Amino acid sequence: xxxxxxxxxxxxxxxxxxxxxxxxxxxxxxxxxxxxxxxxxxxxxxxxxxxxxxxxxxxxxxxxxxxxxxxxxxxxxxxxxxxxxxxxxxxxxxxxxxxxxxxxxxxxxxxxxxxxxxxxxxxxxxxxxxxxxxxxx
Amino acid sequence: xxxxxxxxxxxxxxxxxxxxxxxxxxxxxxxxxxxxxxxxxxxxxxxxxxxxxxxxxxxxxxxxxxxxxxxxxxxxxxxxxxxxxxxxxxxxxxxxxxxxxxxxxxxxxxxxxxxxxxxxxxxxxxxxxxxxxxxxxxxxxxxxxxxxxxxxxxxxxxxxxxxxxxxxxxxxxxxxxxxxxxxxxxxxxxxxxxxxxxxxxxxxxxxxxxxxxxxxxxxxxxxxxxxxxxxxxxxxxxxxxxxxxxxxxxxxxxxxxxxxxxxxxxxxxxxxxxxxxxxxxxxxxxxxxxxxxxxxxxxxxxxxxxxxxxxxxxxxxxxxxxxxxxxxxxxxxxxxxxxxxxxxxxxxxxxxxxxxxxxxxxxxxxxxxxxxxxxxxxxxxxxxxxxxxxxxxxxxxxxxxxxxxxxxxxxxxxxxxxxxxxxxxxxxxxxxxxxxxxxxxxxxxxxxxxxxxxxxxxxxxxxxxxxxxxxxxxxxxxxxxxxxxxxxxxxxxxxxxxxxxxxxxxxxxxxxxxxxxxxxxxxxxxxxxxxxxxxxxxxxxxxxx
Numbered sequence: 001x002x003x004x005x006x007x008x009x010x011x012x013x014x015x016x017x018x019x020x021x022x023x024x025x026x027x028x029x030x031x032x033x034x035x036x037x038x039x040x041x042x043x044x045x046x047x048x049x050x051x052x053x054x055x056x057x058x059x060x061x062x063x064x065x066x067x068x069x070x071x072x073x074x075x076x077x078x079x080x081x082x083x084x085x086x087x088x089x090x091x092x093x094x095x096x097x098x099x100x101x102x103x104x105x106x107x108x109x110x111x112x113x114x115x116x117x118x119x120x121x122x123x124x125x126x127x128x129x130x131x132x133x134x135x136x137x
Numbered sequence: 138x139x140x141x142x143x144x145x146x147x148x149x150x151x152x153x154x155x156x157x158x159x160x161x162x163x164x165x166x167x168x169x170x171x172x173x174x175x176x177x178x179x180x181x182x183x184x185x186x187x188x189x190x191x192x193x194x195x196x197x198x199x200x201x202x203x204x205x206x207x208x209x210x211x212x213x214x215x216x217x218x219x220x221x222x223x224x225x226x227x228x229x230x231x232x233x234x235x236x237x238x239x240x241x242x243x244x245x246x247x248x249x250x251x252x253x254x255x256x257x258x259x260x261x262x263x264x265x266x267x268x269x270x271x272x273x274x275x276x277x278x279x280x281x282x283x284x285x286x287x288x289x290x291x292x293x294x295x296x297x298x299x300x301x302x303x304x305x306x307x308x309x310x311x312x313x314x315x316x317x318x319x320x321x322x323x324x325x326x327x328x329x330x331x332x333x334x335x336x337x338x339x340x341x342x343x344x345x346x347x348x349x350x351x352x353x354x355x356x357x358x359x360x361x362x363x364x365x366x367x368x369x370x371x372x373x374x375x376x377x378x379x380x381x382x383x384x385x386x387x388x389x390x391x392x393x394x395x396x397x398x399x400x401x402x403x404x405x406x407x408x409x410x411x412x413x414x415x416x417x418x419x420x421x422x423x424x425x426x427x428x429x430x431x432x433x434x435x436x437x438x439x440x441x442x443x444x445x446x447x448x449x450x451x452x453x454x455x456x457x458x459x460x461x462x463x464x465x466x467x468x469x470x471x472x473x474x475x476x477x478x479x480x481x482x483x484x485x486x487x488x489x490x491x492x493x494x495x496x497x498x499x500x501x502x503x504x505x506x507x508x509x510x511x512x513x514x515x516x517x518x519x520x521x522x523x524x525x526x527x528x529x530x531x532x533x534x535x536x537x538x539x540x541x542x543x544x545x546x547x548x549x550x551x552x553x554x555x556x557x558x559x560x561x562x563x564x565x566x567x568x569x570x571x572x573x574x575x576x577x578x579x580x581x582x583x584x585x586x587x588x589x590x591x592x593x594x595x596x597x598x599x600x601x602x603x604x605x606x607x608x609x610x611x612x613x614x615x616x617x618x619x620x621x622x623x624x625x626x627x628x629x630x631x632x633x634x635x636x637x638x639x640x641x642x643x644x645x646x647x648x649x650x651x652x653x654x655x656x657x658x659x660x661x662x663x664x665x666x667x668x669x670x671x672x673x674x675x676x677x678x679x680x681x682x
Contacts, residue, residue: 084154091158095165095219096232096306124147128140 010064013126014057017071020118021050046074065130072123072130079119086112167217169237169308175215177312178250182209182639185258185362192250199314209639212312213252215241223304226284231276233306235262235656240283244291244302251283252309258362258640259286262656277656320637321655323574324629326622334625334676335389337632340649341669342385344633345378345662346397347646353404359650361658364643371663372420373492376405376432378662381670383436387443388673395445402440405433406452413474416459417452423477427463427470428489430456431496438499450503457500460493461512468519490520491539498546514551517543521559534563536589538596538667545599545674548606557607560600567593568620575627586654587631588664594624594671602678621675628668631655 028043049071056064090105174195181189181204188208191200195214204210218241222228233240233256240251256262261283277283281295288298311317348356355375358367379401386395410417411425419429434456437449463471463481472489473482497513500506520540541560547553570577576585577593601617631651638644640658650660651668 080150087154087158088161091160091162092165093231095162097234120147124143127143131140 009129010057010060013068013129014054016122017050017054017057020075020122021047023118024050042074042078046071046078049074068126069130072126075119075123076127079115079123082115082119083112086115165219165232167219167306167308169216169310171217173214173216173310173312175218178213178215178252178309180211180252180254182211182254183207185640185642187255187258210316211252211254211639212314212316213309214312216308216310218305218307221304221306223299223302226280229304230278230280233277233280235277237308239307239309240287241305241307242287242298242302244293244298247291249287249290250307251287254640255286256283257656257658259283260362263659318635318638321630324626326575326619326626329622329625329629331676331679333629334672334679337629337634338385338669338672338676339389339391340632340634341651341665342382342389342391342394344649344660344665345382346394348662349382349397349401351400353400353402353408355401355662358659358661359646361641361647361652361660364641364646367659372405372409373426373428373432374661374663375401376419376429376436378666379405379436380432380439381666383439383443383445384670384673386445387439395443398436398440399446402433402436402449405436406449410452411476413459413476414462414479416462417455418459418474419456423475424482425474425476426486426489427460427472427474428492430459431489431492434496434500438503441503453500453503454506457497457504457506457509460497461508463493464512464516467523468515469524470516487536488539490516490524491537491543494520495539495543495546498543498550501550510550513543513547514553517547517553517556521556525559531562532566534566536592537563538592541596542599545603548603552607554607557603560596561604561609561613564597564600564617564620567597568616571620571623575623575625585627587628587651588653588667590624590627591651591664591667591671594621594628595667595674597621597624598671598674598678602674621671625672625675628671632668633660
């Protein structure tokens with residue numbers, strides 16, 4: 001099978017995926033106080049895909065783009081679900097608790113601000129990049 | 138995925154999410170500042186039980202039903218209402234603001250109301266809600282009890298009610314005709330003076346004395362509705378409450394409180410003192426904490442210094458020796474002792490190091506043994522140094538009320554500038570989490586607890602006294618003074634003087650007590666202790682000016 005060229009963009013995405021894998025691992029398996037398969041299983045799959053896609057990108061493997069596409073889609077779906085859940089929680093809690101809810105709303109907004117770059121923008125850029133380089137390959 | 142399609146998808150997602158979120162917010166919000174033009178709910182309460190309920194139009198005359206001696210008439214108007222998700226207890230609990238919201242349930246054409254008082258009386262408001270193992274401290278903890286009460290009212294079961302009834306949350310406001318005792322009304326910090334504080338301090342002491350039995354044990358945690366004592370007992374808290382009663386007796390010369398303090402101290406020395414290896418220790422069971430012994434020493438010392446007894450010198454020496462034997466080389470204490478194994482357990486829990494440190498300083502004032510003072514100095518050095526050293530340690534603090542009281546106590550004998558610096562930083566942290574009412578909370582969704590306000594106020598007052606003695610600049614001491622006053626104002630608003638008597642089976646038993654929070658109205662013995670202790674430290678400061 002033909003190998004993919006290792007470009008600087010591929011290297012950057014590989015490093016980015018390793019960083020996001022560390023972020024997900026720390027956020028789910030260290031920060032969360034108890035284990036729940038609904039969260040743990042997708043997080044485990046996402047971490048595995050991110051690590052494998054990093055290997056594929058760094059070594060220019062032919063399957064690298066497929067794994068990267070899968071990991072980017074998984075991250076994007078998880079990110080959109082998480083952003084939606086946090087946003088709905090903000091709207092519900094500020095609606096119920098009024099001004100008292102503003103403190104937690106700010107906290108949740110900070111979480112949204114953390115989630116969006118890593119779990120929405122980053123995988124979206126990856127998906128666009130894969131799509132654009134596909135014809136050249 | 139095509140970039141154009143991805144962009145379109147993300148735009149549609151963002152618009153739909155914002156629109157849905159705005160819809161949820163608008164649908165769930167209630168406006169408690171609206172004119173009170175909803176239905177009027179009149180309730181008759183006698184000894185913690187609702188004996189009658191009348192719901193009428195806002196302009197209808199008040200019901201003529203008699204509300205005689207011993208009956209309290211609560212009259213409230215519904216201000217606004219909104220939807221609640223009743224299919225889940227967790228969501229329903231989160232959707233109700235403790236102390237403010239009530240529930241309106243319509244089933245088979247009939248509507249019943251659960252006012253905030255009802256929720257307290259049903260036990261739905263007490264405690265902390267949990268989501269699995271997580272204490273979410275948000276909303277009502279026991280909505281299941283409210284559902285059970287409604288189901289009983291409608292003559293059905295909870296699941297049938299949940300499936301077929303309509304649930305709405307309501308916000309109510311007292312009507313001018315409301316006959317309940319004012320409780321929880323804010324007290325202005327500038328209204329706090331020596332006489333007001335002395336009154337509150339004595340009431341708290343009398344509460345504890347009244348709830349000390351003949352054998353010296355205490356009614357540990359008294360439910361406001363039933364006046365019954367809840368299960369559970371803590372010897373450190375028994376000793377702490379004894380310490381406070383001894384302080385009140387020493388300060389005011391109140392004999393009733395002094396006699397109760399002596400009974401409670403005797404209970405510790407004569408019934409709960411055990412052998413821990415070569416030493417005497419206080420507690421019960423195989424594993425004992427140093428906290429019981431430490432706080433018992435405080436009580437014994439206070440009784441001795443007040444001149445109420447001189448029977449406790451040996452117990453003070455023995456207790457101090459036990460604490461010293463539990464101390465490590467670095468100043469920290471081994472907090473537990475295994476009586477079966479006959480050895481200390483080098484594990485640490487909350488509070489005990491600070492308690493032991495304060496106890497050793499106070500013991501020194503009776504024993505005159507330099508070893509006690511040196512042990513206290515080493516412990517304090519550990520607490521404010523290596524004991525709290527990590528990245529970010531200047532921004533986050535544990536509960537250090539005993540530490541700052543130890544600082545005040547040791548300053549006379551061996552001033553400790555590092556401990557003063559630590560307590561000043563700790564108070565700055567506390568001011569950052571002090572809410573506009575004077576309470577302390579880091580959770581914007583749950584009322585501040587009175588216990589936390591009491592312990593932080595006693596620490597702040599002790600820091601203030603020490604800061605003034607140490608010549609700390611006035612700007613800093615003014616901040617401390619304002620912090621203490623606001624904390625005390627919050628506490629005074631909560632004292633049962635007489636409090637919500639309509640919810641009490643036996644108001645006399647609860648008189649002078651402090652509840653856990655505005656919605657958890659039970660009185661545990663450490664609540665009046667910490668609240669009263671904070672006020673006592675401040676009134677002494679005011680009298681010294």
